[in-house]
Amino acid sequence: MGHESAFSIPAGRKIAQTLIAYVEDQPGTLNRIVSLFRRRGFNIESLTVGRTEREGVSRITVVVRADDDTAHRLEANLYKLVNVLSVEDVTHTPSVTREMAFVKVRAAPDRRAELLQLVQTFRARVVDLGPESVIVETTGTQEKLDGLIEILRPFGIIELVRTGAVAMLRGPGNGAQVEASESDDGVAA
């Protein structure tokens, strides 16, 4: 989703970095965030946006393939956007990350039983059953979805859609309250 970063510091090990950003739900906010990724050459793997428990606040979960330095810089760049309320890098924090997929698979009658058994093994569900095909719905980590898709591929995948990841910190904390201080002139860095 982007060109290779132009930054010159030798790259560390690239991993999937997951950041959660709370943003003001205003026209153009998503545009500002996507424009930032594009301009700075951050490589987006997935991006999901949705409402939160708070009125007027949206939550963005973004997964980028990057080293830790790049993730820190991305976080710092996100904080420069006025509509961004808080950012939490949950990559190295205990958290739950899931994405969802629909997979439409060819299901000829002779292979249908085998297919349904595999779906069950993966704790996925069939949400549409047609004469020639089924739609499988699954939720899980990226690795689980990758695994299921590979298993289904030999049957013949007609159509596939994935949502991108959403993430939440484990425990009682709330990502939106990461910045608790209300001091008017500084945030501890």
Add this chain to the structure above:
Amino acid sequence: MSSQPAAVQHPPSPQADTAQKTGAQIVWEVLVREGVEVVFGYPGGAIMPAYDAMPAYPIQHVLVRHEQGAAHMADGYARASGKVGVAIATSGPGATNLVTGIATAMMDSSPIVCITGQVPSSALGSDAFQETDITGITLPITKHNYLVTRAEDVAPALHEAFFIARSGRPGPVLVDITKDAQQGLARLDARLPSRPAKYRPVPRPTSEAIARAALLIDAAERPLIFAGQGVIASGASALVREFAEKTGVPVTSTLLGLGGFPASHPLSLGMMGMHGEAWVNASIQESDLLIALGMRFDDRVTGKLATYAVHAKKIHAEIDPSEINKNVRVDVALPGDVRRTLEALVPAVQPRTRKAWLERIGALRGEAGRRDVQSMPSGGKLLAPHVLHDLWRLTEGKALVVTDVGQHQMWEAQYYKHDRPRSLITSGGLGTMGFALPAAMGARFARPNDEIWVVAGDGGFQMTACELTTCAQEGIKLNIAIINNGYLGMVRQWQEFFYNRRYVATPLRSPDFVMLAQAHGLTGLRVTRREEIPDAVARARAEPGSVVVEFRVEQEDSVYPMVPANTDLRDMIRRPAFAEEDD
């Protein structure tokens, strides 16, 4: 600008809060409350309601000849004063003409607010006459921008715009106001709105990081202080001096940092980077600790990153955390306002001297000095470096100099020695030709009593020369030095060095600058020999109106030393001896 973005304390005007006002009136009410004295602009259909309301308010308007000039004037005003500069334009082409000026301000962290008119909200998105998506266009070149479609949103958006522009790392903010929002009615709250809820722009270094930085500084044998524009923006000049004197560490400046540390101070080394002093670049490569204050390790500063200061640990004090570990990996990060950071750091370091290191730099400096053009005979030629040196001497280094972009800019940086902050205004990051004249005009409103010299090349001057008329109309007094070498000089220099002297599209014909000045009712002078410089400078200073002084300089001179782009800082192209050149 600094860590304490001034809360606006102006009392509300008497009429406020009593009745409904138009959005157009609210624009000016807010500007008065924000302390704005002057705006630079150009009217047009979509901004006419605002212009119509303007005469009732104590704000001077300067009618520019092109909106790019308005943005540069606001920028020049901001850099000369430290306050927010304001430009105003109509929708469509008026707004797009601001773009170069906005990008210039963004790259150099200059606080400006640009107000643009927009087509009525009912016509938004319909490709109406003079409609353009200026908030979309300026999204990557503003700190933030607003599209205002209702009169009641004008005041909160504009107040936020001023706060955002001057707080943290300053920068441009654009407020696009639809025509119906200017015409609509709203109550103006006498109470000033609060700042954006969660926007807290100034981080602070941890005390642990300060302690680690102090340990590195105490232990270093060959340290250097880098003074960037952040020193000037945060008002840290006196603290940098205290810091340098206590630790015995010499100071080098970025282009935009010049003046932040006095050039005449014994610990001042001069400018670093592509056209920096040879001894500075050599010292950087020998250094064991770089203490970077309010700068961003631009590629013109570092050269090739893989070979940059490889023996040095790095401490980076910078208000924008996204600049830290961007180009150069640092050992200690000190995110925060430079002045506040130094307030914590200076008491934490040990006093000491560094005799051996200063002697080593002195030796490098002596060698380079012998190769300096000031030590060489000019063979009767008028050399631009001599012009800048003489200008510095004749103005006793006390002028505010506003430069354009190119060779003359680098010669100015090398030979006009700046002792005070905000005494040099130049387009660094974006390198915008045409910047100098309008920026100096804006600076004039911030510094009514200071001597101001524009230094521009023949190419850049012609990009915004239309503003000479504005100068004449507004009675703005500037001394304008045009360094005319008949070429787009810096491009010609690159063609000489890197393109086998193929001078493609760089020879440049100019109008008669003396007559051009006269055509505007201004004074024009021409200098062709070095002996004529003192008289021309004296006449320019004596004239009450603006004076254009054209210096017809040696055509194919180059800026030395030069570190070619993306090479090791030690690989400098040095000035050949003049004896050879004269042959």
